[in-house]
Amino acid sequence: MALLIIKIAVTLATVLALAWLAERLSTRVAGVLAGFPLGTGVALFFLGYEQGPAFAADAARGTLLGFIGAQALALAFAASAGQNRIKTLVLSLLAFVVVALPLSLLDLPLWAALLASIAFTLVAHRLMRHLADTAITLKRRPGWGVHIARGVISGLIVVGITSAGYWGTAALSGVLAAFPVTFFPLLAIIFWQHGPAPAQTLVKHYPAGLGSLITHTVAVFWLYPLIGVYWGTLGALALATLWSFGWLAWQRRNALA
Template structure:
């Protein structure tokens, strides 16, 4: 399979899997899975193959900075959603993402470890603010027919756009664009419109929990890519990501004591 064919096939397949999981097991699981590096990991791998390992390792630093902007976006939504309407809260959340990206990457440029120190408490705060919603009593609504094709198309376009424009954008900006929440935000918007604020905050909470795995992935890529062959470097980074996310999933599934 050629690289362009892999981009077209792998990305929508991952998007479909997360969307199907959200419909089957609920918004929180969908958010948790959407927080995994399902688009950013393929982008990083494509950058390593097409632009070189050093480029991808440097892009990982920009991605950690971009992850701070994504988390700021989630934090803004978590604060606004219970108080404002859907359009206002989503609009303010995206404004927070743009502002966060401009400040963290354009002005401060904190680097890997300072950006990590900024990301971690914000991610924990988002998790704390988004309390799990009570199980909904109403029946689950069937999404519109355009919903799944739109998600698959958006995710694929992001991967193609970032990997194609990487030589012009450079590693920093390519990295910042990689963690754009192209998977989780359609889930958040759909949950808000169909099932209300609580369901959308479940997706945000799951995405913030998954972001710990995304952060581990980028740190692993920056630390190992170039120090070892790309295959074990990405395998270790993905394993570290899964190790950060699986405890959240098992904690959710464990029955509570009476």
């Protein structure tokens, strides 16, 4: 129970921080950082803690394929975002389910899963690069009701998805761990409060943020069996951090050039 509370608390704090960042700094930056492996990292950590490092490392192969489903979610949102918010969010969730669950039946080696994940990331990035970068104009600071709503939305998704990640095979657990636990609540919050344009900015930059997740997941595959769950998690997060800030620095340099 204590571990479950820690998992929920960390994820909720991340969602709230990213939403705050998007409102006050940049939806582009928030979109990239939304790919940081906190939701997925927590899920893989708990799989390793409860079922062993080998199980989590095996699940990591499924997680790489699950990222294809996560990007299908982003693409479905970009294509359907409009005034009907509930329909758009439901279609996005269905896109993840329809794409990700069949992928959990595949038993691909790491290199094949990695190549498939990278290839789809490049495709998704290309398909959404035409979307405009739209900043959020904050007319007034969110009240306590907004913060409570954010907590409820993200909390329900965290409990449902990460709990489901402990059922079934390692491949199924890995694919479910790829669900964008922090990104989707953030996307729903921005979409619901500020409309489709800023939310589409988030999904536009989400594939770039997935570089961090892919780096983390490959590191989990190699490090968990070698140095264990704790040190393996620290090492994987360190590599993911290098990717995230390296990508942002590269984008900034290109923007100034």
